[in-house]
Amino acid sequence: xxxxSSRQRxxxxxxxxxxxxxLDTIVAQHEDQLCELKRRFERELDDEKASRLxxxxxxxxxxxxxxxxxxxxxxxxxxxxASLQNDVQALQQEIExxxxxTQGLRQNLDTASSNSVTLESSIRALKARIEFLESGREEQSxxxxxxxxxxxxxxxxxxxxKDKLRKExxxxxxxxxxxxxxxxxxxxxxxxxPSLETEPQTGIAQIQYPDASExxxxxxxxxxxxxxxxGAVTKKNNNFAFDRVFGPSTQNAEVxxxxxxxxxxxLDGYNVCIFCYGQTGSGKTYTMSSLDGMIPRxxxxxxxxxxxxxxxxxxxxxxxxxxEVYNENLNDLLGKAEELDKKxxxxxxxxxxxxxxxxxxxTVRLDSPEMVENILKxxxxxxxxxxxxxxxxxxxxxxxxxLKLIGENDITGERSxxxxxxxxxxxxxxxSHSGATGERLRETxxxxxxxxxxxxxxxxxxxxxxxxxxxxxxxxxTYLLQFSLGGNSKTLMFVMVSPLQAHLAETLTSLKFxxxxxxxxxxxxxxxxxxxxx
Numbered sequence: 001x002x003x004x005s006s007r008q009r010x011x012x013x014x015x016x017x018x019x020x021x022x023l024d025t026i027v028a029q030h031e032d033q034l035c036e037l038k039r040r041f042e043r044e045l046d047d048e049k050a051s052r053l054x055x056x057x058x059x060x061x062x063x064x065x066x067x068x069x070x071x072x073x074x075x076x077x078x079x080x081x082a083s084l085q086n087d088v089q090a091l092q093q094e095i096e097x098x099x100x101x102t103q104g105l106r107q108n109l110d111t112a113s114s115n116s117v118t119l120e121s122s123i124r125a126l127k128a129r130i131e132f133l134e135s136g137r138e139e140q141s142x143x144x145x146x147x148x149x150x151x152x153x154x155x156x157x158x159x160x161x162k163d164k165l166r167k168e169x170x171x172x173x174x175x176x177x178x179x180x181x182x183x184x185x186x187x188x189x190x191x192x193x194p195s196l197e198t199e200p201q202t203g204i205a206q207i208q209y210p211d212a213s214e215x216x217x218x219x220x221x222x223x224x225x226x227x228x229x230x231g232a233v234t235k236k237n238n239n240f241a242f243d244r245v246f247g248p249s250t251q252n253a254e255v256x257x258x259x260x261x262x263x264x265x266x267l268d269g270y271n272v273c274i275f276c277y278g279q280t281g282s283g284k285t286y287t288m289s290s291l292d293g294m295i296p297r298x299x300x301x302x303x304x305x306x307x308x309x310x311x312x313x314x315x316x317x318x319x320x321x322x323x324e325v326y327n328e329n330l331n332d333l334l335g336k337a338e339e340l341d342k343k344x345x346x347x348x349x350x351x352x353x354x355x356x357x358x359x360x361x362x363t364v365r366l367d368s369p370e371m372v373e374n375i376l377k378x379x380x381x382x383x384x385x386x387x388x389x390x391x392x393x394x395x396x397x398x399x400x401x402x403l404k405l406i407g408e409n410d411i412t413g414e415r416s417x418x419x420x421x422x423x424x425x426x427x428x429x430x431x432s433h434s435g436a437t438g439e440r441l442r443e444t445x446x447x448x449x450x451x452x453x454x455x456x457x458x459x460x461x462x463x464x465x466x467x468x469x470x471x472x473x474x475x476x477x478t479y480l481l482q483f484s485l486g487g488n489s490k491t492l493m494f495v496m497v498s499p500l501q502a503h504l505a506e507t508l509t510s511l512k513f514x515x516x517x518x519x520x521x522x523x524x525x526x527x528x529x530x531x532x533x534x
Contacts, residue, residue, distance in 0.1 A: 186458070186491040187243040188518040189258065190511070193283035194248035195499050240511045242518055248499060255287065256297045263298045265490055267305055267316070267405055269416030271354075273423065273484035277451070277514065278496030279506040280427025287494060288401075288424040289376050295401050295422050296376070300369045302405065302420075313411035318366040319404045322379045323358060325476045326397035327446045333379035333399065334362040340382055347480050354483050356419075366403075396443045398450065398477050399424045421484045425451065425477075428513075429506060450475040455513060457485055462520030493517050 244258055259274060266272040274294065276284035288294050299318075306316040322333040323345070330345040346359045364375060383399055403420040426447040453475035460470045472482045485491060495514035497507045 186493075186517065186520055188493045188495060188514050189244045189246065189255075190240070190242045190495045190497065190514065191246040191250065191255065191283065191287065192248050192497050192499055193286075199500060240515050242495070242514065252287065252290065252292045252294070252297070256294060259294065259298075259492055260301055262490055262492055263301050263420065264305065266403070266418040266420035267302055267407070267416075269405075269407070269418045271419045271421075271484045271489040272491075273421040273481055273489055274492045274494070275421075275423030275425055276494040276496055277425050277428065278494075278510050279429055279498065279503060282427075282496035282498050282503075282510075284424050284427070284494070284496050287496065288422060289380070289399075291373065296369070296372050298420065298422065299366065299372045299403070302403070303369050306407075309407075313409040314407050315410065316405060316407045318406075320364045320366050320375060321358065321361050321402040321404075322375060322399065323361060323402070323480075324383055324397040324399045325450065325480065327443060328450070328476050330358065330476055330480070331382070331397070332361050333382045334364060334375065335382075337382055347476070349482060355417075356480065356483055358480075396426055396440075396447070398426050398447075400477075400480060419484060421481060423481070425454075428510065450477045451513075453478050455516060458517050458520050461486060 246255055262272050262274065276288050278284055286293065302316075302318065306314070306318075309316075324331045324333055329341075330347065331340050332343065332345060335343065343360060345361055348357045348359065349355070350357065364371065366372070379399065379401075383397060401422040401424075403422070405416075405418045405420065407414075407416045407418075409415070428448065428451050429444060453471065454477060456471050456474065457478045460468065470486070472478045472485075478485065483489065493514060495510050497503075497510055
């Protein structure tokens with residue numbers, strides 16, 4: 001039984017294994033058949049899709065072609081319609097023009113008919129006028145001769161008036177110069193600058209100045225002490241008399257009113273020199289070179305006056321130079337900044353003509369007053385500035401604006417040549433006050449030396465000795481201004497002072513120098529004018 005059971009189990013397992021193998025084989029065959037059917041169906045499906053897609057593409061292409069043909073046909077129809085519309089509009093416009101032309105012709109016909117009637121009336125009136133004129137021809141001729149004579153008399157009177165105006169202009173120049181000579185060919189004005197908001201108000205010096213309506217002004221420094229190197233010295237009731245004093249509230253316009261007559265003298269053919277003197281920070285550059293300062297105002301006045309003189313036969317040309325004297329060297333403020341300290345400029349004098357020439361300097365033709373603003377900006381950018389204890393941005397050079405005025409009168413043949421020098425001097429400080437050292441010390445020494453030479457020249461001119469030596473060559477500044485400081489010139493000095501108590505010592509020094517200049521009397525100025533040979 002055990003053996004039988006073992007054989008039976010073995011047979012069962014064998015049968016089971018064989019059945020399983022057969023089943024697996026059948027399943028595998030079945031799966032292969034399924035896969036084959038699936039691949040066949042997919043191929044058939046792909047073929048069907050491709051066939052359908054080709055049919056769709058063919059239909060799409062055919063539809064696009066049909067649409068394109070339809071669009072082309074539609075565009076052609078639109079163009080035909082537009083052409084027909086244009087033809088219709090053209091016909092309408094032509095009809096409208098014909099209608100207007102017809103109306104115009106009718107109006108012209110009506111006008112012609114009216115004109116015909118008017119012309120007939122005019123012809124009758126002209127015939128009557130001709131008959132009247134023929135009857136009074138002699139009387140009309142006499143009237144015409146009277147009118148012609150009146151016109152000739154008026155022209156002669158006009159010419160006489162113009163000639164009189166020219167003579168009066170010559171007389172005005174002569175009288176104007178006489179008035180300036182009576183005022184003195186060297187004058188000194190004093191200007192007290194206002195205190196700044198950043199300055200201590202408790203340090204304002206008690207500087208008193210009279211009312212501006214007075215003809216002669218005095219500036220009185222009362223009850224103030226001055227200390228010298230010899231010890232403490234008290235000076236009271238120091239009186240300094242000048243031609244005019246301007247208080248802190250005075251504007252540049254009022255200041256220019258006082259010097260405008262000297263500007264006119266330059267236009268009339270005289271050499272004029274106006275310079276500002278004073279310690280650093282006293283307002284010299286503001287007075288001279290600000291936008292409403294003396295230089296812009298002088299140029300505007302010259303242009304206005306020159307324009308008004310055109311009707312009297314005068315034509316002016318104006319040329320400007322702007323130079324500085326720095327450490328006894330001459331620099332061109334209108335030249336290139338990189339060449340400022342490299343170019344060497346020489347001062348040459350034509351003693352016969354009384355003219356000064358600066359070699360290799362930039363000359364600007366002033367065709368309009370607006371050019372002055374650009375010139376001032378260029379000069380300010382080039383001007384030598386440095387820091388000192390007296391002023392954070394102190395000007396360390398003397399700047400000289402030279403304006404040459406050449407006038408010619410085409411009618412009278414006169415010619416005038418005047419020069420206007422507007423000088424902004426470097427700040428004057430004592431060495432002990434400036435606190436300068438090194439290069440700044442050298443600058444201050446040169447500044448003070450040149451200012452001292454300026455005082456010596458003015459003092460020598462005041463002595464008035466014929467053939468006496470005038471030390472122009474002791475300084476580049478005085479040598480440059482030689483023909484503007486001597487007898488052939490008119491000179492005005494502004495002494496600029498600060499109202500601060502701390503600047504009292506410098507203020508007194510400036511006032512004393514200005515008083516020395518004010519007490520100097522220079523000879524009569526001579527006009528640079530001649531009559532051109534015809």
